[in-house]
Amino acid sequence: AGLGLAGxxxxxxxxxxxxxxxxxxxxxxxxxxxxxxxxxxxxxxxxLTTEPWSVKIDGMVDRPGDYDFETIMxxxxxxxxxxxxxxxxxxxxxxxxxxxxxxxxxxxxGVQDGAKYVAFQTxxxxxxxxxxxxxxxxWPYREGLRLDEALHPLxxxxxxxxxxxxxxxxxxxLRLVVPWKYGFKSIKSVVCITLTDSQPxxxxxxxxxxxxxxxxxxxxxxxxxxxxxATERRIGGGLFAKRQPTLMFNxxxxxxxxxxxxxxxxxxx
Amino acid sequence: MQQINSALRHxxxxxxxxxxxxxxxxxxxxxxTGGLGVEPIEALEQRLGELAxxxxxxxxxxxxxxxxTGLNLMRFRRAIGVLTFYYVCCHLLxxxxxxxxxxxxxxxxxxKRPYITIGMAAFVLLLPLALTSNxxxxxxxxxxxxxxxxxxxxPAAVLGGVHFVMLSKGFQIEPRLYLAAIVVLLALRLxxxxxxxxxxxESRQARGRSxxxxxxNPVGKxxxxxxxxxxxx
Numbered sequence: 001a002g003l004g005l006a007g008x009x010x011x012x013x014x015x016x017x018x019x020x021x022x023x024x025x026x027x028x029x030x031x032x033x034x035x036x037x038x039x040x041x042x043x044x045x046x047x048l049t050t051e052p053w054s055v056k057i058d059g060m061v062d063r064p065g066d067y068d069f070e071t072i073m074x075x076x077x078x079x080x081x082x083x084x085x086x087x088x089x090x091x092x093x094x095x096x097x098x099x100x101x102x103x104x105x106x107x108x109x110g111v112q113d114g115a116k117y118v119a120f121q122t123x124x125x126x127x128x129x130x131x132x133x134x135x136x137x138x139w140p141y142r143e144g145l146r147l148d149e150a151l152h153p154l155x156x157x158x159x160x161x162x163x164x165x166x167x168x169x170x171x172x173x174l175r176l177v178v179p180w181k182y183g184f185k186s187i188k189s190v191v192c193i194t195l196t197d198s199q200p201x202x203x204x205x206x207x208x209x210x211x212x213x214x215x216x217x218x219x220x221x222x223x224x225x226x227x228x229x230a231t232e233r234r235i236g237g238g239l240f241a242k243r244q245p246t247l248m249f250n251x252x253x254x255x256x257x258x259x260x261x262x263x264x265x266x267x268x269x
Numbered sequence: 270m271q272q273i274n275s276a277l278r279h280x281x282x283x284x285x286x287x288x289x290x291x292x293x294x295x296x297x298x299x300x301x302t303g304g305l306g307v308e309p310i311e312a313l314e315q316r317l318g319e320l321a322x323x324x325x326x327x328x329x330x331x332x333x334x335x336x337x338t339g340l341n342l343m344r345f346r347r348a349i350g351v352l353t354f355y356y357v358c359c360h361l362l363x364x365x366x367x368x369x370x371x372x373x374x375x376x377x378x379x380x381k382r383p384y385i386t387i388g389m390a391a392f393v394l395l396l397p398l399a400l401t402s403n404x405x406x407x408x409x410x411x412x413x414x415x416x417x418x419x420x421x422x423x424p425a426a427v428l429g430g431v432h433f434v435m436l437s438k439g440f441q442i443e444p445r446l447y448l449a450a451i452v453v454l455l456a457l458r459l460x461x462x463x464x465x466x467x468x469x470x471e472s473r474q475a476r477g478r479s480x481x482x483x484x485x486n487p488v489g490k491x492x493x494x495x496x497x498x499x500x501x502x
Binding site for chain 2: 023024027028032036038039089091134135136137207208223225226227228230231233235236238239240241242243
């Protein structure tokens with residue numbers, strides 16, 4: 001477990017994480033395209049057609065185009081990464097992802113000099129996604145990373161959980177996982193990746209800019225306006241689960257703090 | 270409608286209390302045994318809050334239902350009101366004991382987070398209503414003052430609906446439907462120009478016939494009003 005991560009996470013931290021059960025990981029999801037309830041995605045996401053699937057990679061890349069999912073998989077090395085997942089709603093899980101580094105996928109397309117940001121889009125198919133019939137968010141779901149965040153070795157595109165293909169409710173067939181950011185940054189069911197030189201608009205930031213910043217790094221010292229981020233509840237503890245302290249950068253401070261050196265994280269939340 | 274109303278007169282109030290109370294222990298049991306999914310605390314908190322709003326809306330619907338359809342649920346209104354408060358308390362307790370857990374943070378949340386401030390304000394407004402939901406209090410206060418006091422349920426209802434809208438993420442329909450139901454039920458109580466005079470006359474007439482009768486009683490059935498207030502000597 002944690003093959004590629006062991007060196008990165010240091011002190012064998014990855015090894016000490018006890019993953020949540022497959023059932024927990026796949027039955028408690030925020031995927032508003034399938035409904036705003038936590039169990040709606042598990043109930044409705046089977047409607048999503050994931051075969052065939054292609055990812056359009058465009059913008060400031062040498063080889064723009066539609067990359068077929070199978071083709072991508074044949075080029076990538078899939079490994080297991082056991083990561084903490086911290087939702088902005090103050091709950092958390094530990095998920096054993098299978099996936100490849102986003103940097104490898106971007107290398108496939110060839111990032112051009114001058115690209116500074118990576119923008120992502122989720123599939124938007126009203127006929128398959130009952131939640132998109134309501135204007136909960138300005139569909140399609142959009143997310144973005146600074147290029148150095150996107151190229152960081154902790155940033156992966158996940159294609160599996162527990163060695164199985166990733167279930168639809170968790171973002172099939174491939175999704176972003178950025179473990180030091182709040183979960184909503186880890187955009188699901190990605191259909192489009194665009195390299196740009198300007199900060200791309202992101203769905204939650206567009207909806208409520210004072211609550212959801214572009215960076216959205218897990219930070220126990222900067223509260224969400226509607227709730228504290230100092231503690232979190234680990235899913236699976238039952239009705240009497242105790243809250244536990246939230247770690248800076250979700251426990252990946254050693255690896256990623258350098259990305260934000262000199263930045264005021266209270267302003268760039 | 271007359272038949273339904275007379276059938277309803279045979280439904281004992283205790284049955285309403287019993288059926289109304291049961292969902293809370295049933296939810297708690299489901300939460301302990303895994304019936305509420307993998308995150309039972311949030312689910313329990315949310316379901317209890319929704320039940321509170323549902324009872325609140327049911328209570329607000331009693332008067333308009335009687336006025337517009339003739340269905341008379343006045344006898345059950347106190348039970349519905351007390352059950353509303355019961356679910357508000359359950360919801361609050363789950364939030365305090367299971368969700369936030371940390372006393373210092375409870376205060377911080379009440380002061381700092383507007384949706385919690387608003388929810389707490391609704392609870393505080395309902396507190397005197399719950400305390401005076403007994404015959405002795407009605408007698409002590411007198412029907413007029415009692416009724417005035419119990420108008421606090423109107424602002425409390427709005428605050429409860431706003432609380433739900435504010436805590437939901439994104440533009441969600443369900444919380445807005447709850448708030449809309451509350452606003453509509455309150456708006457139905459406004460005296461419309463033209464109708465106000467007749468209704469005022471009706472209620473004056475009604476009051477003349479039987480003290481302590483509901484102001485919103487266009488039909489003026491004294492017997493129903495009596496059972497509504499259940500305070501006849």
